[in-house]
Amino acid sequence: MIGCKSVERLPHLLKQPATGAKARMREVVYTFTNLLTTASYLSFSDDRLEQIERGLIDPKKEFDLMIRRVRDTLPDVERRFPYILVPEYSKTRRIHFHLMLPKKFNFEKIEENWERNGLAQSVNIRSEIGLVKMGFYIAKDFDEPIFGRPCSRRFFAASGFQPKRIDYGLMTVSQAEKLAQEQASRVGLAVKEFVSNMPWLRGGYTWFDESDFHEGGMPPWAT
Amino acid sequence: MWVPTGSFEPEEIENLALDEASFLDVRPANVNADGQFVFRVSGYEGFPALYLRRVSSREQRFDRL
Numbered sequence: 015m016i017g018c019k020s021v022e023r024l025p026h027l028l029k030q031p032a033t034g035a036k037a038r039m040r041e042v043v044y045t046f047t048n049l050l051t052t053a054s055y056l057s058f059s060d061d062r063l064e065q066i067e068r069g070l071i072d073p074k075k076e077f078d079l080m081i082r083r084v085r086d087t088l089p090d091v092e093r094r095f096p097y098i099l100v101p102e103y104s105k106t107r108r109i110h111f112h113l114m115l116p117k118k119f120n121f122e123k124i125e126e127n128w129e130r131n132g133l134a135q136s137v138n139i140r141s142e143i144g145l146v147k148m149g150f151y152i153a154k155d156f157d158e159p160i161f162g163r164p165c166s167r168r169f170f171a172a173s174g175f176q177p178k179r180i181d182y183g184l185m186t187v188s189q190a191e192k193l194a195q196e197q198a199s200r201v202g203l204a205v206k207e208f209v210s211n212m213p214w215l216r217g218g219y220t221w222f223d224e225s226d227f228h229e230g231g232m233p234p235w236a237t
Numbered sequence: 238m239w240v241p242t243g244s245f246e247p248e249e250i251e252n253l254a255l256d257e258a259s260f261l262d263v264r265p266a267n268v269n270a271d272g273q274f275v276f277r278v279s280g281y282e283g284f285p286a287l288y289l290r291r292v293s294s295r296e297q298r299f300d301r302l
Contacts, residue, residue, distance in 0.1 A: 047283040182278040218288040
């Protein structure tokens with residue numbers, strides 16, 4: 015299997031949710047709450063892919079190295095930034111990374127430091143709903159079995175930026191709807207109900223700005 | 238295979254004492270006092286959504302209803 019060896023060697027580090035659906039939700043929420051609007055795509059050149067296949071380099075280690083080099087060029091106050099990395103196979107089994115970075119991130123630094131591995135491209139997501147759509151898009155392979163993914167872990171997120179979970183306790187459907195409406199009315203939006211097929215989840219309520227829906231600004235590789 | 242032994246006597250059922258009142262008091266943990274289903278409601282700070290998770294009927298947390 016071509017993939018990230020470091021994680022395979024250290025199974026105790028596998029803290030990812032057991033199901034793709036839960037991982038997807040965490041990834042989407044992380045992306046949204048940290049406003050990771052710089053959506054990027056990191057690919058590997060043919061030479062690099064060959065080296066990965068021969069086990070000479072570990073793609074995740076190459077990414078870690080790149081991020082460390084980028085951090086070293088940034089001023090102290092900007093060194094800690096949230097990001098989320100999703101390793102993925104293309105249809106032709108070429109490994110690549112989806113990387114979400116904060117708004118107005120100096121992407122030239124990523125391009126410069128990734129050059130030795132391949133190409134880095136980025137696009138700015140312009141709306142809230144576009145960001146959610148992008149989050150779902152990069153999680154499209156989360157339901158693949160473990161051997162269908164490049165790494166055991168579905169995503170790698172920068173630590174220290176985990177979204178804070180709020181537990182509202184036990185409620186009936188009408189109480190939950192009322193709570194959602196109260197929260198939505200504070201920002202002047204309407205509540206939309208959604209249902210889930212997942213056995214542990216009934217569904218819920220969202221209040222995204224619908225007017226942004228058609229202006230998602232999805233990058234070319236996501237259409 | 239079940240083999241009838243003849244040990245059960247019909248009068249036993251008449252003498253069987255069931256405390257019906259306390260039996261009916263036991264309600265599943267996912268139902269509140271008004272007989273409505275309850276869900277665990279959660280969300281994330283800064284994320285415009287509420288999630289309703291199913292509660293196990295065996296979860297004995299009546300104090301939180």
